[in-house]
Amino acid sequence: MPAQGRSPAYARPVLRILDARTGEPVPAAPARRGLTRIEAYASGLDPTALRVLLTADLLVRALELSGTPVWTILTAPHRQAELRAAATTLSIRPFEDGRDLASGLGEAQAIHVTPEGADVLGAGPVMLVAPVRWREGPADGPAPAGAPTSGGAEPPGGAGGTGPGVPDGTAPGASGAGTAPGRTPGPAAHPAFPVLLADPAALRLALCSVPRGEAVRLDSAVLGEAAARLARWRRAVAGWARQPSRPVPDEVRARLRAAWEDDLDLPGVLDVLRSVESAPDLPDGARFETYVYADRLLALDLARDLGSLA
Template identity: 55%
Template structure:
């Protein structure tokens, strides 16, 4: 079960306290910048993790300025659409409300997930950048740590994506094998422990070179993890001779 640290209290809480009860996730992004996109990205990860655990989720955007830009930027990063908070009320059967907010932002009562700021070279978040590489660069540090987005970080993220996509396409040519039980347990344990995405990424790096894991199992591991990460790691399937 996913547990998330409430930034108000510093105490881990169940993200879905009632079995099959609805969890409402509210993203608070007052304007359009890279920090706001990081808030929306953490919201997207939280929604994905809850859904992977079988929890119904209702995702809502609180953003009264730059809504078109926010939504366009979110779509470019592969963030799934959020409903407009001005057009919705409380959800039927709602058991939990989680607010995802910038570190220095404010939110109503409820569980609060704080997201550290982004220090970017360019004030325009998507100018000249591969959106998926930007997504990976924002995912790599813990959400409590500020992100420095520069040419080096984006290049490293881009190179990792290229390498992983090529590897996944190659592994797909081998007979499928189940994800090793220990690897699956580690993956779920990482993202269910306060949404520890950096730990998920480290595990994928290990699986990439672990000699005892068959290639078919590597493929299934990466495809499974990508249901959370949203990096389109299977994009190049069929591209290799």
């Protein structure tokens, strides 16, 4: 019960996640103050692994916004260097190098972010991430010239599309690509990897648009739609920034936090942004501050075009 004399809107927010071990929602922040470890599990260079890493990153950002200290590690049997490079491309916070680093820092709990069917070691809640399926077809491949993009980034590895972290001239999955001497190479990178990472912010937006428990179906058209929406929002944010600043309305802030604190409901967060974009009586300065505030979680670089010419 909120303290007497204080509005429930100012009660300390609690991020809750669905624990796959029990099927019940649990607080993501520990009951006693201490460090929370987020452990992401990835089995290879594929779209589902990217979604797992992104989910871990979003959880980290949400916990940090509530004042919870967090650190993250990556558990992957193969191609860790390439997965880390892909994570960097996607604006995912860096992973630490070992699980023992926090042993003396008072780690209070661990949360495991995994694809379906992964073996999880250790105690703590488990967040399951549904798979990503790339729809192959004649339309698949790099976006055509002139298609809307948010970053215009070249496919990782350069024009050859060798993928993130792969040495020059070494194709994904080839012997020696990201594999230490004497170790068995991991599975080859998914063939759509260069397309997926050509516009990282558009991929983030596309993945955030689907509930974590539902499979995502991606193709070039879906990524193009996400890139177009991102470009529109960035232009809008740049325009709103020219108006006097106004605070994020309390009701809007409450809706945003209610969404992301409800098992990381990112589609709900995006719905709030869409409603703010079109709300007739909201000052442009408040729209700007709302988008910048939400971007602390989404990391879509929504303010990238500030100062650009109209």
